[in-house]
Amino acid sequence: QNYPLYIRSIPTENELKFHYMVHTSLDVVDEKISAMGKALVDQRELYLGLLYPTEDYKVYGYVTNSKVKFVMVVDSSNTALRDNEIRSMFRKLHNSYTDVMCNPFYNPGDRIQS
16 A cells, blocks of 8 residues: 555645655655665654655655655755754654544545545
8 A cells, every 4th residue: 555645735736746756755765664674663663854855845754663654845945944843743744643543433544634
């Protein structure tokens, strides 16, 4: 199951471009996970950091212990974002995702709506 559950872009005019970036970055995440091998099993979470930069964007990755993958695409011109701030955003996203999964009214596999 290597498909996005939720993709949101603001503004929405480049949505197709971001779909492509996210799908491409999932391959990079898989490569990084397989390169780390069994060391990954013992970790509670894994912040992958910068997956790859493009001319306009930077793509970051994060994987949980249950192998749920999060991908974040940010504007390259935003130099105010530091690595620890990206990590903090991923942790907040992970906590929100956990809350959704623990919701008794959520059916796994359904689209997550914000």
